[in-house]
Amino acid sequence: xxxxxxxxxxxxxxxxxxxxxxxxxxxxxxxxxxxxxxxxxxxxxxxxxxxxxxxxxxxxxxxxxxxxxxxxxxxxxxxxxxxxxxxxxxxxxxxxxxxxxxxxxxxxxxxxxxxxxxxxxxxxxxxxxxxxxxxxxxxxxxxxxxxxxxxxxxxxxxxxxxxxxxxxxxxxxxxxxxxxxxxxxxxxxxxxxxxxxxxxxxxxxxxxxxxxxxxxxxxxxxxxxxxxxxxxxxxxxxxxxxxxxxxxxxxxxxxxxxxxxxxxxxxxxxxxxxxxxxxxxxxxxxxxxxxxxxxxxxxxxxxxxxxxxxxxxxxxxxxxxxxxxxxxxxxxxxxxxxxxxxxxxxxxxxxxxxxxxxxxxxxxxxxxxxxxxx
Numbered sequence: 001x002x003x004x005x006x007x008x009x010x011x012x013x014x015x016x017x018x019x020x021x022x023x024x025x026x027x028x029x030x031x032x033x034x035x036x037x038x039x040x041x042x043x044x045x046x047x048x049x050x051x052x053x054x055x056x057x058x059x060x061x062x063x064x065x066x067x068x069x070x071x072x073x074x075x076x077x078x079x080x081x082x083x084x085x086x087x088x089x090x091x092x093x094x095x096x097x098x099x100x101x102x103x104x105x106x107x108x109x110x111x112x113x114x115x116x117x118x119x120x121x122x123x124x125x126x127x128x129x130x131x132x133x134x135x136x137x138x139x140x141x142x143x144x145x146x147x148x149x150x151x152x153x154x155x156x157x158x159x160x161x162x163x164x165x166x167x168x169x170x171x172x173x174x175x176x177x178x179x180x181x182x183x184x185x186x187x188x189x190x191x192x193x194x195x196x197x198x199x200x201x202x203x204x205x206x207x208x209x210x211x212x213x214x215x216x217x218x219x220x221x222x223x224x225x226x227x228x229x230x231x232x233x234x235x236x237x238x239x240x241x242x243x244x245x246x247x248x249x250x251x252x253x254x255x256x257x258x259x260x261x262x263x264x265x266x267x268x269x270x271x272x273x274x275x276x277x278x279x280x281x282x283x284x285x286x287x288x289x290x291x292x293x294x295x296x297x298x299x300x301x302x303x304x305x306x307x308x309x310x311x312x313x314x315x316x317x318x319x320x321x322x323x324x325x326x327x328x329x330x331x332x333x334x335x336x337x338x339x340x341x342x343x344x345x346x347x348x349x350x351x352x353x354x355x356x357x358x359x360x361x362x363x364x365x366x367x368x369x370x371x372x373x374x
Contacts, residue, residue: 044136052098052176071182078190086222087341088197093174104159105180107141108132111153112314115264115277119318128205156315162192164199187223187239194222201345204352213326214348221334248295249305256288257317329366
């Protein structure tokens, strides 16, 4: 081993040790009764950081598969585009890569009542209160879901290929590229990187819908710009087909979500069918699955959302809503000064500083400027 990699590895090891101490102190300082869970989460993230190495090291090694080298080079091109064109943060994130021995970075658990799409929330240091709880161990996530079902809630467990540390750990090398998403098609890889970097631009505690909708708007607008200027026609065509299927599915889920919300708003005492909420709910879910089957036929038998549909429940619909609710509002805000990403980010920061009620009112006004895009 040459001196440079040795000292770099030692420096990173020292930083990780410091991070472990720092995180432990931070968690204990919260006084949270669930310190054990938080410590497990910190340990899980530190293991990912330990597995991550600079992209240049992976590229220099003969043992790195050629296909992986090509994806890492592409990711670096996307990273540079994010900074130069989208005005996303230029920092340590996504200049390192980690090969994980699992199919997801984390598994999130979401839960909702039987007759509501309002998610149960969990509160954490820094991130605030969110409608999910993440686990680095899939079995632990499934155990949590079972415990929530025992309380009468509907629960959903879903794998997440990437997550953001909101820029707080850039001093440790930032968020790394991961094996869980590095092989995504080009347009999807760009979307993933743009989305996670957007969380480092603006993040509002206790407002998941604002945060995720903003990041989703950035990934949509950014990937469109990337594909138009950087991708060849075959990549553009591949992405167009994938995106058309996604938009059709999002339109279907949005329609079903509205139906379910209307059913749940009636209550059991609403005439003329008092006590029939469960019947209406089951009919709505059956209609949703039938409509999806029809979409699937039009896709030539492709079923990218089969697993989601098979396990769809109130928790799954509630979790999906956070990524959709305000996307069109942010797109409308961007279109006020199209192409000016710096001005767009500044305008979003101004929204983030408003009291929640006023922020929501402004977003509703923006929605009126542009029809919602699924």
